[in-house]
Amino acid sequence: xxxxxxxxRILRPRKMDVVAxxxxxxxxxxxxxxxxxxxxxxxxxxxxxxxxxxxxPSAPRNAMNLxxxxxxxxxxxxxxxVAKVQGVMELLEKKIAHLERKIDKEKTDAMGxxxxxxxxxxxxxxxxAKVLGKDLEADQTKxxxxxxxxxxxxxxxxxxxxxxxxxxxxxxxxxxxxTISIDDVDDTNDQMEDNIAKGREIREALSRPVDxxxxxxxxxxxxxxELESMEKDLLEKEMQKAExxxxxxxxxxxxMFEELALPSAPTTAVKPARQTTDERVAAEFAALEKEMxxxxxxx
Numbered sequence: 001x002x003x004x005x006x007x008x009r010i011l012r013p014r015k016m017d018v019v020a021x022x023x024x025x026x027x028x029x030x031x032x033x034x035x036x037x038x039x040x041x042x043x044x045x046x047x048x049x050x051x052x053x054x055x056x057p058s059a060p061r062n063a064m065n066l067x068x069x070x071x072x073x074x075x076x077x078x079x080x081x082v083a084k085v086q087g088v089m090e091l092l093e094k095k096i097a098h099l100e101r102k103i104d105k106e107k108t109d110a111m112g113x114x115x116x117x118x119x120x121x122x123x124x125x126x127x128x129a130k131v132l133g134k135d136l137e138a139d140q141t142k143x144x145x146x147x148x149x150x151x152x153x154x155x156x157x158x159x160x161x162x163x164x165x166x167x168x169x170x171x172x173x174x175x176x177x178x179t180i181s182i183d184d185v186d187d188t189n190d191q192m193e194d195n196i197a198k199g200r201e202i203r204e205a206l207s208r209p210v211d212x213x214x215x216x217x218x219x220x221x222x223x224x225x226e227l228e229s230m231e232k233d234l235l236e237k238e239m240q241k242a243e244x245x246x247x248x249x250x251x252x253x254x255x256m257f258e259e260l261a262l263p264s265a266p267t268t269a270v271k272p273a274r275q276t277t278d279e280r281v282a283a284e285f286a287a288l289e290k291e292m293x294x295x296x297x298x299x
Contacts, residue, residue, distance in 0.1 A: 078157055085150050092143040099136040103129050 106129035113122035 078153070082150065082153065085146055085153075089143060089146050089150070092139050092146070096136060096139050096143065099132050099139065103132045103136065106132065 106125045110122045110125035110129065113119075113125060
């Protein structure tokens with residue numbers, strides 16, 4: 001054990017003093033504590049106490065690992081943070097309301113003592129109201145700060161979500177654009193122009209009038225004379241159809257007079273009309289009155 005300690009002192013004289021002290025504390029050769037101290041000193045360059053056999057099942061959380069530092073703590077959850085902030089804000093709101101009630105009570109008591117002439121008690125109440133007012137202002141400031149920070153957190157959370165969506169959209173657009181080549185676009189445009197030109201030529205060809213050599217065999221003057229002759233024949237046929245219609249019409253009128261037995265027009269002068277029935281009755285009535293008047297006269 002002495003040779004090992006001396007060799008270590010030659011290599012690292014400053015740190016090996018601690019090793020020697022630890023070796024002196026445990027004079028037993030081949031002890032676990034001495035070997036652990038020696039190994040950690042040579043590897044890490046620092047002195048570390050050996051683990052106790054009575055230690056618990058796990059080492060402290062902030063203990064350094066043998067070959068590196070401890071793992072980082074997990075990042076805080078945004079939803080949990082928002083819930084905690086809202087909880088603290090609710091507590092502050094309740095505290096602010098309680099302080100406002102206490103301040104109002106102290107001011108009311110101060111006015112009551114003043115009216116009663118108790119100057120000292122009134123001043124004490126007013127002092128307590130002033131102190132409570134400072135606490136109220138501090139709590140209101142805290143509540144405002146939390147409210148502002150919560151607003152910023154919500155905006156940051158929304159901005160993060162927006163950035164995620166925007167990045168996904170940008171990546172999707174890039175992915176789609178990567179499938180398209182500029183040369184392919186140029187070829188497509190050229191093909192479209194060719195199709196349009198070809199379609200125009202087809203429409204013009206289909207709408208072009210077709211010459212019929214059989215139609216050109218006839219003379220226009222002869223066709224015109226034939227057309228005038230056809231028109232003349234048509235007029236003569238219409239005139240021939242009109243004459244029998246007039247005769248048939250007269251025959252039909254005569255037959256109607258005969259069937260109705262209508263009197264013919266008078267050929268001699270018209271005699272005066274006979275006496276109407278009313279005039280005849282009136283004449284008879286006048287004659288009857290005359291006879292009755294004559295019969296009523298004395299003889």
